[in-house]
Amino acid sequence: MSSGKTVLSVRDLKLYYRTRKGVVKALEEINFDLEKEDVLAVVGESGCGKSTLARALVRVLPRNIHTYEGKVFLNGRNVMELDEEAFRREVRWKKISIVFQGAMNSFNPVYKIGQQVAEPLVIHDNVEKKEALKKARQLIELMGMPGVFAERYPFELSGGMKQRAAIAMALITNPEIVILDEPTSALDVLTQANIINLLKRIKNEFRLSYIFITHDLGLASELANKVAVIYAGKIVELSSADVFYTEPKHPYSRGLIASVPTLTTDRKPEFISGAPPSLIDPPSGCRFHPRCRFAWDKCSAEEPGMIKVGEDHLVRCWLYGDGK
Amino acid sequence: MNSDTRLLELEDLRKWFEIRRGFLSSRVNYVKAVDGVTFSLEEGKAVSLVGESGSGKTTLGKTILRLYEPNGGRILFQGKDITHTKVKDLKWYRRMASLVQQDPFGAFASHFTVFRALEEPLLIHNTVKSREERAERVFKALEEVRLTPVEDFAYKYPHMLSGGQLQRVAIARAIILEPRLIVADEPVSMLDASVRIEILTLLRRLQERLRLGVIYITHDLATTRFFSESALIMYAGHVMEKASTREVLRNPLHPYTKALLIATPDPNPQNRSRFKEVPPGEPPALVDPPKNCRFSPRCPRAFDKCFKEEPPEFEAAPGHWVKCWLYERS
Numbered sequence: 001m002s003s004g005k006t007v008l009s010v011r012d013l014k015l016y017y018r019t020r021k022g023v024v025k026a027l028e029e030i031n032f033d034l035e036k037e038d039v040l041a042v043v044g045e046s047g048c049g050k051s052t053l054a055r056a057l058v059r060v061l062p063r064n065i066h067t068y069e070g071k072v073f074l075n076g077r078n079v080m081e082l083d084e085e086a087f088r089r090e091v092r093w094k095k096i097s098i099v100f101q102g103a104m105n106s107f108n109p110v111y112k113i114g115q116q117v118a119e120p121l122v123i124h125d126n127v128e129k130k131e132a133l134k135k136a137r138q139l140i141e142l143m144g145m146p147g148v149f150a151e152r153y154p155f156e157l158s159g160g161m162k163q164r165a166a167i168a169m170a171l172i173t174n175p176e177i178v179i180l181d182e183p184t185s186a187l188d189v190l191t192q193a194n195i196i197n198l199l200k201r202i203k204n205e206f207r208l209s210y211i212f213i214t215h216d217l218g219l220a221s222e223l224a225n226k227v228a229v230i231y232a233g234k235i236v237e238l239s240s241a242d243v244f245y246t247e248p249k250h251p252y253s254r255g256l257i258a259s260v261p262t263l264t265t266d267r268k269p270e271f272i273s274g275a276p277p278s279l280i281d282p283p284s285g286c287r288f289h290p291r292c293r294f295a296w297d298k299c300s301a302e303e304p305g306m307i308k309v310g311e312d313h314l315v316r317c318w319l320y321g322d323g324k
Numbered sequence: 325m326n327s328d329t330r331l332l333e334l335e336d337l338r339k340w341f342e343i344r345r346g347f348l349s350s351r352v353n354y355v356k357a358v359d360g361v362t363f364s365l366e367e368g369k370a371v372s373l374v375g376e377s378g379s380g381k382t383t384l385g386k387t388i389l390r391l392y393e394p395n396g397g398r399i400l401f402q403g404k405d406i407t408h409t410k411v412k413d414l415k416w417y418r419r420m421a422s423l424v425q426q427d428p429f430g431a432f433a434s435h436f437t438v439f440r441a442l443e444e445p446l447l448i449h450n451t452v453k454s455r456e457e458r459a460e461r462v463f464k465a466l467e468e469v470r471l472t473p474v475e476d477f478a479y480k481y482p483h484m485l486s487g488g489q490l491q492r493v494a495i496a497r498a499i500i501l502e503p504r505l506i507v508a509d510e511p512v513s514m515l516d517a518s519v520r521i522e523i524l525t526l527l528r529r530l531q532e533r534l535r536l537g538v539i540y541i542t543h544d545l546a547t548t549r550f551f552s553e554s555a556l557i558m559y560a561g562h563v564m565e566k567a568s569t570r571e572v573l574r575n576p577l578h579p580y581t582k583a584l585l586i587a588t589p590d591p592n593p594q595n596r597s598r599f600k601e602v603p604p605g606e607p608p609a610l611v612d613p614p615k616n617c618r619f620s621p622r623c624p625r626a627f628d629k630c631f632k633e634e635p636p637e638f639e640a641a642p643g644h645w646v647k648c649w650l651y652e653r654s
């Protein structure tokens with residue numbers, strides 16, 4: 001699967017938002033590597049920081065940022081050091097592009113789809129407009145739609161088609177990495193399955209790497225060879241998908257997997273009681289301890305780091321290593 | 325089935341929306357959102373109504389609740405025909421049958437406390453006169469949905485609650501008048517996986533304990549398994565397949581149901597090396613649809629007849645109905 005060439009390394013990425021109620025510690029201690037042709041699924045409950053991670057990587061940030069730091073190595077070079085102009089010219093869309101959460105509803109109603117798909121090329125690559133439109137049309141066809149759809153307005157397309165157009169837009173600049181933030185949520189399962197097939201095909205054809213953000217563990221397994229579970233702003237488990245789906249280690253990951261109803265087994269789904277904590281004032285120690293079945297005094301007193309439990313398998317939990 | 329325990333019966337129920345193409349036009353078209361639905365539900369049982377967006381689930385749910393008046397067919401509730409009962413004579417039915425909606429965040433007035441939101445139906449229906457008694461009912465309902473300690477939750481405002489907690493309040497509101505039937509319209513689709521199971525488990529417990537009939541509307545086939553006795557698969561206003569939930573999942577017969585099952589994600593790392601065989605395309609428009617099988621344009625097994633005639637429902641196995649020409653006995 002992966003070729004062994006690291007395209008993206010994230011080290012100690014941290015992002016805090018400033019709000020009236022206090023500082024929201026949306027992401028902390030984010031560390032992972034993405035190799036060429038990897039698909040890293042980023043999973044976790046609503047509000048855990050998935051979209052924040054996506055936006056931090058392409059540096060599309062709201063104004064109320066309190067802290068934004070860490071290192072992001074793209075093909076060995078720390079792009080966090082680039083100023084906005086250089087980042088825009090060399091990184092965003094060019095190397096790392098993104099399908100934003102809810103992208104299909106973000107098209108401008110007054111412009112034709114083709115024009116909007118072409119936009120990253122025109123703006124970021126200074127490509128001739130006519131040339132860009134031609135490329136947009138090709139990509140729209142690659143997405144399994146008739147090229148004439150380029151001439152249509154957003155309201156003339158179904159949700160599934162708009163989502164395909166959003167993917168076309170992310171691909172038009174020939175990026176190496178595509179971040180997909182919930183690319184199929186709000187779509188029907190048949191449409192979703194068709195789009196997942198498409199994403200698989202495109203990945204193989206263009207040898208892309210994906211960061212695939214989803215709250216659906218079943219869906220994650222359709223694409224991912226690696227999984228990062230985020231809980232309350234921190235990665236709590238990082239693993240190959242093969243190991244993760246057969247032997248999840250972190251109590252939170254285990255709870256998440258147990259909550260997915262399956263069609264192929266007789267296992268009755270279970271839930272994790274309680275709710276995720278506030279990110280303004282997160283719990284002491286392990287952030288999961290108030291909901292954890294296994295927690296003991298150490299869990300609320302001291303925060304576990306990422307503990308190595310196997311080849312490429314890290315878990316943030318005192319149950320492992322010599323924590324206990 | 326014992327007819328004494330029949331809560332709800334639908335016979336060939338239809339709800340068409342009239343649309344005019346332009347406002348002077350005399351030509352009337354119909355959106356045939358629910359087009360001939362037949363099924364019955366026993367007391368204390370749950371049926372899943374599964375279908376894609378636009379398949380007519382909400383329309384069917386609202387027609388059952390008589391928030392819409394049907395264009396054809398019949399609705400019997402506890403044996404009484406309520407198909408065309410006038411709205412002013414439906415007050416008793418409003419108490420007996422209630423709705424839980426999809427969006428918990430939009431379901432409550434922001435200036436009402438939980439207590440006030442739950443008191444509202446009691447005030448409207450004027451069933452409980454004294455304030456003390458009303459408070460008792462509100463606290464009891466909160467207890468039923470496990471929002472405890474109840475005093476902690478009763479005086480909170482909606483923005484102070486999570487999506488899952490709000491959905492519990494919505495369920496509390498739906499049961500406070502002690503109904504016999506609840507239509508839960510995608511009650512968990514906006515919630516996280518774990519919270520979904522938590523809410524569905526709660527709903528299931530209430531259904532069994534209070535002997536409620538539940539119509540669980542969902543687009544997620546996987547959640548029907550442990551939460552309903554029977555399942556109805558809807559596509560473009562038609563019921564394509566109906567049987568016990570177990571049977572639908574174990575032995576799906578309709579090509580559409582089969583496609584749904586294949587398309588539904590299942591956590592398994594082997595998935596990434598496979599492509600799924602699912603039909604391309606999208607559901608048809610429901611404005612004056614042709615009289616054929618509505619799945620025929622996408623169906624991998626369609627043959628001549630499918631494009632020309634609408635199939636009736638065939639009983640392919642006892643209690644297992646399929647609206648598909650493949651199951652016609654020659």
Ligand SMILES: Nc1ncnc2c1ncn2[C@@H]1O[C@H](COP(=O)(O)OP(=O)(O)OP(=O)(O)O)[C@@H](O)[C@H]1O
Binds near residue numbers: 050053064
């Ligand atoms: N601009 C902002 N200002 C303040 N807080 C924010 C801002 N954007 C997000 N947050 C908060 O940061 C946390 C992480 O949000 P984020 O959108 O990254 O979550 P998510 O995992 O993508 O959730 P979802 O699954 O609902 O999309 C949440 O607590 C959210 O409320």
Ligand SMILES: Nc1ncnc2c1ncn2[C@@H]1O[C@H](COP(=O)(O)OP(=O)(O)OP(=O)(O)O)[C@@H](O)[C@H]1O
Binds near residue numbers: 384
């Ligand atoms: N008031 C209305 N007037 C005209 N058409 C309507 C009306 N309400 C619904 N429809 C149409 O009827 C069809 C069925 O809609 P309905 O809302 O019942 O579907 P649904 O299965 O609940 O979909 P979803 O999963 O998106 O909630 C759709 O084509 C819809 O556009």
Ligand code: SF4
Binds near residue numbers: 250294316
């Ligand atoms: S560290 Fe403790 S509280 Fe946290 S997940 Fe592990 S056992 Fe549970």
Ligand SMILES: [Mg+2]
Binds near residue numbers: 051052
């Ligand atoms: Mg998000």
Ligand SMILES: [Mg+2]
Binds near residue numbers: 381383509
């Ligand atoms: Mg609906």
